[in-house]
Amino acid sequence: MTDTSPSPVQSVPDHPTVLAAMRLAGRAPSVHNTQPWRWVFDGVGLHLYRDDDRLLTSTDPLGRQLVISCGAMLHHVRTAFAAKGWHTDTTRLPDPDRSDYLAVIEFRPWPEPPVGVRARASAIDRRRTDRLPLHAPTGLSQLLHTGRMLVTPHDLVLDLLDESARPKLATASEHAAAVRRYDLEYQTELHWWTGHSGDPEGIPREALVSDAEFARVGVGRIFPSAPHSARRGTLEDHACLLVLSSQRDSVTAWLHTGEALSALLLECTAAGFATCALTHITEMPSSRKLIAGMLPHPGIPQVVIRVGSVPDDELEAAPTPRRPLVDILTTRYE
Numbered sequence: 483m484t485d486t487s488p489s490p491v492q493s494v495p496d497h498p499t500v501l502a503a504m505r506l507a508g509r510a511p512s513v514h515n516t517q518p519w520r521w522v523f524d525g526v527g528l529h530l531y532r533d534d535d536r537l538l539t540s541t542d543p544l545g546r547q548l549v550i551s552c553g554a555m556l557h558h559v560r561t562a563f564a565a566k567g568w569h570t571d572t573t574r575l576p577d578p579d580r581s582d583y584l585a586v587i588e589f590r591p592w593p594e595p596p597v598g599v600r601a602r603a604s605a606i607d608r609r610r611t612d613r614l615p616l617h618a619p620t621g622l623s624q625l626l627h628t629g630r631m632l633v634t635p636h637d638l639v640l641d642l643l644d645e646s647a648r649p650k651l652a653t654a655s656e657h658a659a660a661v662r663r664y665d666l667e668y669q670t671e672l673h674w675w676t677g678h679s680g681d682p683e684g685i686p687r688e689a690l691v692s693d694a695e696f697a698r699v700g701v702g703r704i705f706p707s708a709p710h711s712a713r714r715g716t717l718e719d720h721a722c723l724l725v726l727s728s729q730r731d732s733v734t735a736w737l738h739t740g741e742a743l744s745a746l747l748l749e750c751t752a753a754g755f756a757t758c759a760l761t762h763i764t765e766m767p768s769s770r771k772l773i774a775g776m777l778p779h780p781g782i783p784q785v786v787i788r789v790g791s792v793p794d795d796e797l798e799a800a801p802t803p804r805r806p807l808v809d810i811l812t813t814r815y816e
C-alpha cells in the first residue's frame with residue numbers, strides 16, 4: 483500500500499544551513515570585537531552562552547556590553563535563519579540557575595519572511611563600524627520611523643539628539659578620556675584588544691582613525707591612533723546622534739538592547755547609511771547621566787549611535803576579522 487500522508491514538515495534546519503547561517507551571523511558587532519559568545523546546536527535548539535573569558539574587566543566590569551554584544555549576535559542569528567526560511571522562537575535566560583546561559587532558539591519553517599527581514603539579512607555582510615567623519619544622513623525621518631518600529635518590541639526607546647548635544651557629548655568624551663588616560667588597567671585592556679592586525683578578534687589598526695581624523699569627529703572613543711592620514715579630508719562630522727535607552731538596567735534589558743542595536747544597525751546599512759556604536763560615554767555614570775538628561779523621557783541610555791552617509795565615490799572598507807566558526811559553535815546531535 484502506498485503511503486499518501488504528507489511527509490512531516492522538517493522542523494529543524496539541516497547541518498549545512500546551520501553552518502551557513504552561523505557563519506553569516508558571526509559578523510555581528512561586539513565591544514572591541516571581543517565576540518564574547520558560545521553557541522551549542524543540539525539538533526533541536528540553538529543555545530547561546532556568554533563567554534566571560536572575553537569580559538573587559540576594566541571597561542565593562544558588570545558585563546553590560548558583553549551581554550549587549552551577545553544580544554546583537556542573537557539578532558544576527560535570527561535574521562540569518564529567517565533569510566534561509568526559518569522562523570525562530572527565543573527564550574531569554576532560560577535557566578535561572580545558570581547566569582551564563584543567555585538564550586535558546588527553536589525553529590519553525592518560515593517560507594516567506596518579510597522583505598525587511600531579508601534586506602537586513604543581506605546587509606549583514608556589508609555592515610561596518612565607520613569611525614571617520616560622515617555626511618548628515620538624508621531621509622532621517624523614515625529611518626527613525628522604521629528604527630522605532632524595530633526597537634519597540636524590545637522595550638527600548640530610540641531618540642534623536644539635537645545639534646546642541648554634540649558639543650556636550652564631545653566634552654563628555656574628553657572627560658572620559660582624561661579620567662582614563664592614567665588608568666593602567668583600562669589602557670592595558672584597550673591596547674590588548676585594539677590596534678593589532680592579523681588577529682581573528684579585536685579591532686585591527688585599519689579600522690581605527692588617525693588623530694587628525696578623530697579630531698573631526700570629536701565624540702568617538704579614543705583608541706590607539708592609526709598612522710597619520712586624512713581620509714575624507716574636507717569633511718567635518720555631521721552624523722546624527724541616536725540614543726537607545728531602556729527602562730531597566732538588567733541582563734534581560736541588556737540582551738534586548740543588543741537585539742535592538744543589531745536591528746537598527748542592519749536597517750541603517752540596508753538603507754545605505756554608515757554607523758558607529760559608541761559606549762565610552764555610557765560607561766561612566768557622569769556622562770550617562772548627562773545623556774539621560776537630554777532625553778525627553780525617563781530612561782537609561784545604553785548606546786549612542788552615529789548615523790550618516792559616506793562620500794559617494796568611496797570604496798567599501800575591509801571587514802574586521804572574526805573567530806573561526808569552530809571556536810564559537812559546538813554541534814551535538816543526540
Ligand SMILES: Cc1cc2nc3c(=O)[nH]c(=O)nc-3n(C[C@H](O)[C@H](O)[C@H](O)COP(=O)(O)O)c2cc1C
Pocket residue numbers: 509510511512513514515547548550551554609610611612613684685702703758759760761762802
Ligand atoms: C556593545 C558595543 C559597544 C561598542 N562600543 C564602541 C565604541 O565605544 N566605539 C567604537 O568606535 N565602536 C564601538 N563598537 C563597535 C565595535 O568596536 C565593532 O562592532 C567591532 O570592532 C567589530 O567591527 P565591525 O562592527 O566593523 O564589524 C561597539 C560595539 C558594540 C556591540
